[in-house]
Amino acid sequence: MSGFTKWRRSEEASGWLLVSPTLVYSILMLAAPLAMVVALSFWTQDYLQLDKTFTLKNYIEAWSEPIYQTLMGRSLKISAFVTALTILLAFPVAYYVSFYVPQKRKPLWIFLITIPFWTSYLMRIFLWKVILGYNGVVNGSLLGLGLIEQPLSFILYNQNAVVVTLAHAWVPFAILPIFVALEKIDRSLLEAAEDLGDGPLRRFIRVTLPLAMPGVVAATVIVFIPTIGDYVTPRLVGGPNGLMISNMIELQFKKANNAPLGAALALSAMFLVSVISLIFVWLNRKYLVGQK
């Protein structure tokens, strides 16, 4: 048998052969387009004419213009708030399902938690507008209960509304990894902690939380990175001061016809969220080692 025939029949070859269509697809539709976007960000566009000379002009503009700085800073801030709120909302729920719900009913609970995610994406955001609006559900209820005399106006068309709406959209994605991490905790570890003298709170802080951290870190990354790319939520519930960098990216690619600047903005945003995520993961590295 020649070396090649032998290789062709090997497990190595079978694996590569099987995975190759999917891999090629990802390369063609993800890696190549991303490379193209990188190239584009170093070019310039004048109406429909593309000038392919290398320039840093787009990046300089993206990083120095006050409007982009403001949008970028606000987007990062909103994403960070959304992530924090999501994790805070999700953790007790994941904990409840993992520790209080009987084993047999856990899949049902997880299913229940993912259901709202499948409400039409646009409708869901729009309905938050109805809930938070001047004549909305929240104001209506508060007025009805006599808790307020005037409808609250600070709950819609601003950054708070964006944070609440996005947190609602992402909370199932945060619950799942935290739930999985909690499920993996060997219950005898908790009994051991108790046996060794820890009360419920100390046991939680010293054993449960550290062991759940891989789930929390995963949830953070899963929520933080994609959140920066949402332009629908800020548009619908954000008002003029709630717009995010993605609205600008969309504008540059569509109406403003300045794709190179849009590309530079998109890549800068990606770069920033990736760096922040990596730092976050790095800070939590001690919780991630020794885990399968």
Add this chain to the structure above:
Amino acid sequence: MTDPIIRLSGIDKFYGDFQALYDVNAEIRTGEFFSLLGPSGCGKTTLLRTIAGFEDVSAGRVEIAGQSMENVPANRRPTNMVFQSYAIFPHMTVAENVAYGLKARKMPKDQIATEVATALKQVGLEGYGERASHAMSGGQRQRVALARALVLKPKVLLLDEPLSALDKKMREQMQSELRHLQRAVGITFILVTHDQEEALTMSDRIAVMFEGRIGQLASPQELYRRPVNRKVAEFIGVMNFLDVSVRAGTAGTFDCEIAGLGKAVVPAEQAPGGVDASVTAGVRPEMLTILSGENARSEREASGVVEDVYYYGDMTYYDVKLDGVDHPVTISMRNTAGRAVLSRQDRARVGWGAESVLLLK
């Protein structure tokens, strides 16, 4: 003696840089119950899978019934396998499982039905044909797996740790059933196991494997009584090892001075690996005797202190520290009527015979 049903010659198996099998040579006789015995990771399952055709050999050849198996895939080999997990198809009934291979051979339907019924009867599952296979217990699945393989009348039946998933009682019952079944159908069985007791009680012959090599291939008796080296001796049963100094004696014998026991003349056949500086003396626990007051002073007698006593009802095991040896030896005694059981710290007289001593490397 009939021709061997399987001949393995010079088999090497590599997984990347890791070598799983080193130059394995063996002949398995037609109709025998053969076991591959060894600790986990010794290559016994790999060897079984090269016979079945699930693994290619890197070098050497596998012959079954005189035919080279090179380029013969598993589905065209005259072997069938009982998997460790049984691999019962969960989406089929018991009968469909047993009929699976017959259908592949395009046997007529009514004939399949007869064969399946016969096979199920053979393994004691008469009337279970229409049961859903995932509803069967561990022992029943095992029987389905046996029936499914035997119904094809293979030249060789391969069993990969078939009893490891069963509890102790079930395992013992299946051991004797397997033995009976093998005699009844007259097919060559090759059993992979890490349980030396299982291998000893069931097999006609056993190949003991370590780190990809066959350490010894012999009958159970020979393996126990004449292990070829220290490793085999340690793996099969219990063996006491004592330091020994050896000088060549007359007529091919060795004059030995065994630590704690004393002088002995050992014939050459009790030193299977030859003799050099690394050799130690091995003595089985039942070859040492605790002498009591009524026994006259024996020619070969040593003494020591009882360190621990393990009482098993029919047997008592003693850990005895022989004078001049720093680790204890194990001695087993049958508890016959009237024989006193010693206690810890008692002095013990230990009798032994030269014919029970092995010189092992």
Add this chain to the structure above:
Amino acid sequence: MKSGKWFKLYIAVFLVFLYAPALLLPVFAFNDSSIVSFPLKGFTLNWFNVLWETEALHEATKNSLLIAVSTAIISTSLGILAARASSRYKFRGQKAVMGFIMIPLVLPEIIVGVSLLVVIVQMGFDLSLWTIVLGHVLICTPFCVAILSSAFLNLDQSLEEASFDLGQTKLATFWLVTMPLVLPGVVSSMLISFTISLDEFIIAFFLAGTEPTLPVYIWGQLRFPQKLPSLMALGTILLILSLTLLATAEYFRRRSARKTGIEDAGGFL
């Protein structure tokens, strides 16, 4: 236990928060008022009739169904190949390759949309329904790989070996043993990717040509207040459809787990 009570209260409040939009959807869909706000006016089926009479909506629905079905088939096929490769074979670079295929799970969708838009425009192709399929397949494939990997991993490898050992060919083994046992996973993968594609807006908005998908159509209508109640009716229908599909997917996934004799462990993701 007292802390348990507070815990339950929190969970109840959380569920209200989680379900608020989904519960309001049908409320406004049947509300006899052209303004989507409280107080409610009365019961009507009028908004569903409006949907029935809107031609543009039917077109958009047809487009979306075409895209969703294509996406489901393609991404599930790609998912089967990758899941099979990752669960059955070991090869160098496997982790890197699989990680790369899963990247779209954490990539902001706007990046996927933008980069595909750039390539398609640069290559001089026209935007069409098929360009949307390209993007949707990319983001759905990781979900399919995840679902199918667990289906393939739950499948005891010795079942396939047993079939081969009993004399079947590799191809017959695939159809007689592998497929029946992973089929529930395949169905579940198709339903999930169908559902994701049907609802996806961000990528579709970038890659849609002249023919809108359902979400793109909805986006266009959100600007017109008088269209909102009928959109609520549409949303209700979509929600019911999604839930039916998901329940079916979950049913098949569990059946798969049961068939292969594995204790059920949890949700899709």
